[in-house]
Amino acid sequence: MKVKIVRDLQDVSIKRSVDQGTEEQRKxxxxxxxxxxDEGDRALVAYTEKFDRVHLNHLKVTEAEIIExxxxxxxxxxxxxxxxxxxxxxxxxxQKQSSWFTTHENGTMLGQKLTPLDSVGVYVPGGTAAYPSSVLMNVLPAKVAGVERIAMVSPPNKEGKLPAGVLVAAKIAGVKEIYKVGGAQAIAALAYGTEMISPVDKITGPGNIFVALAKREVFGDVAIDMIAGPSEIVVLADENGEAKEIAADLLSQAEHDRQASAVLVTTSLALAERISQEVESQLATLPREEIARESIASYGAIYVAETLEQGIDVVNELAPEHLEIVTEKPxxxxxxxxxxGAIFLGRYSSEPVGDYFAGPNHVLPTNGTARFSSPLNVDDFMKKSSVISYSETALKDNYKKIAALARLEGLEAHARAVETRFHKK
Amino acid sequence: MKVKIVRDLQDVSIKRSVDQGTEEQRKxxxxxxxxxxDEGDRALVAYTEKFDRVHLNHLKVTEAEIIExxxxxxxxxxxxxxxxxxxxxxxxxxQKQSSWFTTHENGTMLGQKLTPLDSVGVYVPGGTAAYPSSVLMNVLPAKVAGVERIAMVSPPNKEGKLPAGVLVAAKIAGVKEIYKVGGAQAIAALAYGTEMISPVDKITGPGNIFVALAKREVFGDVAIDMIAGPSEIVVLADENGEAKEIAADLLSQAEHDRQASAVLVTTSLALAERISQEVESQLATLPREEIARESIASYGAIYVAETLEQGIDVVNELAPEHLEIVTEKPxxxxxxxxxxGAIFLGRYSSEPVGDYFAGPNHVLPTNGTARFSSPLNVDDFMKKSSVISYSETALKDNYKKIAALARLEGLEAHARAVETRFHKK
Structure with missing residues (x-):
């Protein structure tokens, strides 16, 4: 199967409908x-037995399990x-921002104080989607922010265990609290607490539809990260692109998920045709061929641009999660x-470099939300407080103006609050 | 009516239930x-006629209206x-962050690129809640971020006009696009666009329950700011507090809204009693007495702490939107x-100083969400893109490691993508 080559932007879209869950799932x-x-740990144990088919009285991962x-x-x-x-x-x-302040000669001090969140919960999916890299990418920004308490949750397998790679990554990232519980029940425990699990201020990490729905439900009582959609890549290449390499990069996204999207935007029709051919031949040898094939068939495309400028416009229109720029002057x-979300420059910046190793976060805005969202980052685990300190002189110089603005808005008590410092009665 | 004096933290809560709307309102x-x-401008004109009781064929505010x-x-x-x-x-x-990058001797360049959002919509409520200060606080961070297009919407009065103060503030803030349309229809226009109004990437600003529900509905297709709850203040005072001033500050919050909350935490029972008395006598002279009285009755409280340390613990427990520290060493x-959300230091930093004038934003996290949220700020109008540039040497040194991690996660195409740069076949 070749990748379809198109010339109309209407035929290229990385927007896929996001699974909102059924009414039944929500209920x-x-x-x-x-x-x-209502029932705390008792409910966690019961749901783990029901959904993960293992009876565990103790959900907390032990030091012995880490060593193993x-x-x-x-x-x-x-x-x-x-x-x-x-x-x-x-x-x-x-990425870490510092608190700062400014002063004015009249004695005013204004500032912004940064404080890490007290506690964060990280959800790690179970089964084949259990990725050590995802543990590092979710935990380390929180650690760098200075979050004191990080609680990780993940559904156990039928033997009551978590994958070794996940535990190793968690230990390396500095997680000291890991619970073998998954699904909506784990999100509820993190949001509201049970006897065993104290509640957290924010929950991050990907999960299945039940996890996503649970995060939506608890949102507001605690903070959550974005609800990520399927992964996507756009490669922007001129005639200098290596067909074999670009095809391999497109397939590395396609193997993630049947809904993943891999798009090439190129100024070269010759390259487009070579890459389409390469995708076809490389596909046949992939262990996850079936998934990749379906992704390429449904959400793969090659757009041939008239000029590089037009290709850039198309990329900005798509607002991709991952963008590789394989042109003469990236x-x-x-x-x-x-x-x-993340931009990879030049031939040697293959997208998996960013998934695993380079350093920037692999939790990225999908489905066109890069127009207004950012990669997961340290700011997501800190919050700001404004600081206002007015001296007597500063308030004396300005309180009449403040009172005038308050009265313009019909808020008399606001005006009197500043006036009462100076109007002696 | 005096403020109730309590000694049990159970009796102090700034958490109020947030109006989620009825099923009928959602529909x-x-x-x-x-x-x-479906119908674009035609629907906007019809809803404006229905809800705002004025027929307007042209919704865009003219230069003549600004001059007027x-x-x-x-x-x-x-x-x-x-x-x-x-x-x-x-x-x-x-607050404005810069793009940055780091380099490594092997030719690696990693960085973070900051880009302002392309376009932002600002909702300004109508009627008595039409606050010029709110226009400044929502528009200016977007302007500072570098957002090119800011579209403001606000419901017209029966004469088809917007309040002069709002138009003046908008002009001063640099808004060039103002539409006389409000409610859910304005949010829909900003999110999806009509013939007259181009769509935006993010919508900010407060509104009534229909506006809040509409923001929830369009969330995901565009970004939104937080859905703000009623306002609140906590004053932390030791025996040095001036009863008259602190009472006036408490009332300046209480006059906002029947659901507003004003709480004093103090180490001095004597001060507690004086302030309670002062609130009672100042209340009687306020134009918005009825609202303030209801707020104080329902959500006002004075907590008497054993020590200053315990008072600080209570404040951190409450996580207030506004905090005044009126102690010896603020x-x-x-x-x-x-x-x-915002911290006011010392006697002359009365809370209205921050509402109108000092500079920090008055759009602040309410209802305990200061545990994990920040004041509206420039970062809310910018987004980050990670940048990864690996040289041939850098990838050569590391591709085997990257491939090993990919295979640990069962993602063979990821491994091959990096290998294909070096394995000649």
Missing amino acids: AVQSIIRSVR AFESVEPEVITIIEEAAENIRLFHEK LEVMAKIRHA | AVQSIIRSVR AFESVEPEVITIIEEAAENIRLFHEK LEVMAKIRHA
Whole structure:
């Protein structure tokens, strides 16, 4: 199967409908949340038995389980995870904002105080989607922000265990609290607390439809991260692109998910045809061929642009999660990109470099939301407080103006509050 | 009516139930949004006639209307609005983050690119809640961020006009596109566009329940700001507090809204009693007495703390929108505050100073959400893109590690994508 080559932007869209869940699923999630709020740990144990088919009285992962996990992963892989964690930590440290203040000669001090969140819950999906890299990407920005307490939750397998890779990554990232519980029940426990699990201020991490619906339900009582859609890549290439490499990069997105989207935007029809051919031949040898094939058939496309400028416009229109720029002068093109989650420059910046290793976060805005959203970052785990300190002189100089504005808005008590400092009665 | 004095934290809560709307209201909002999407301007004109009782064929505010507004506001008030706008602009300019990058000797470049949103819609409520200060506080952070297009919407009165103060503030803030349309229909127009109004990327600003429900409906297709709850203040005072001043500050919150909350936390029972008395006597002379009285009765409280430390714990528990610290050493207390939207230090930092004039934003997290949310700020109008540039050397040094991590997660196409750069076949 080749990738379809199109010339009309109408035929390229990375927007896919997001699963909103059925009424039945929503009701089920609401009922689970209610039970966990009412019955605490007893409900967690019961739902784990029901959904994960394992009876666990103790949900907290023990030190012995961590040691066992380290023994079952190859030492060289552990070293690579440590190196990746270090890269991620270093990148995110650059994001950290500081508190600041300004002063004025009249004695005014204004400022912005940054404080990490007290506690964060990280959801890690179970089964085949259990990704050690996802543990690092969700936990490390919170750690760098200075969050004191990080509670991780993940559904156990039928033996009552979590994947060794996930436990190793959690330990390396510095997580000290891990619970073997998943689904809506885990989200409810993080939001409202049980005897065993204290509540958190914010919940991050991907999950299935029940997890997504539960996050929506608890939103407001706690903060949540974005609800991520399927993954997507856009490669922008001129005639210098290597067909084999670009095809491989497109397929690395396509293998994620039947709903994943891989799009090439190119100024070269010859390259378009070579890549289409390459995708076809590489597809046949992939272990996840069936998934990748369906993704390419449904959401894959090659758009042939008249000019590079027009190609850039198309990219900005699509606002992709991942963008590879494989052109002669990628930096110059990058300057014109307004909307993209992560931008990969040049031939050697293959997208998986960012998924695992380089340092920037792989939790990125999908489905066109890069128009207004950012990668998961340290700011997501801190909050700001404004600070206002007026001296007597400063207020004396300005209180009449403040009172005038208050009265313009019909708020007399506001006016009197500042006046009462100076009007002696 | 005195403020109730309590010693049990159970009796103090600033958490109030947020109006989620009725099923009927939700249905009405969905139907309005559908009509605007289907019929565009025709629906806007019809809903304006129905809800605002005025027939307007042209919704865009004209230059003549702006001139008329400036003529009807006193010149000295215009000057004060300009000064407030300048203070707000200066404070928010300090918030603006820059793009940055790091390099490594192996040729790696990693970075974070900041880009303003392309377009923002600002909702300004009508009627008595039409606040010029709210225009400045919503528009100026977007302006400072560099947002090119700001579209303001606000419901017209029966004469088809917007309040002069709002138009003056909008002009001073640099808004060039103002539409006389409100309610869910205005939100729908901003989210999806009509012939007259182009769609925006993010919608901010407060509104009634229909506006709030409409924002929830369009959320995801566009970004929205937080859905604000009623306003609240906590004053933390030791025996040095001036009863008259603190009572006036409590009442300045209480006059906002029947659901507003004003709480005093103090180490001094004597002060508690004086302030309770003062609130009673000041209440009687307020134009908005009835509203303030109901707020104080339902959501007002004075908590007497054993020690200042315990008082600080109570404040962190409440996580108030506004916090005044009126103690001997307010800076030292501030260092221990973990959760508050805006912090006012000392006797001369009366809360209305922040509402109108000082510079920090008055759009603040309410209802305890200061645990995890921030004041409206410049970051809300920008987004980040990660940038990854690996040299041939950098990828050569690392591609085997990246492939190992990909295979640990069962993602073979990811591994091959990096390998294909070096494995010649």
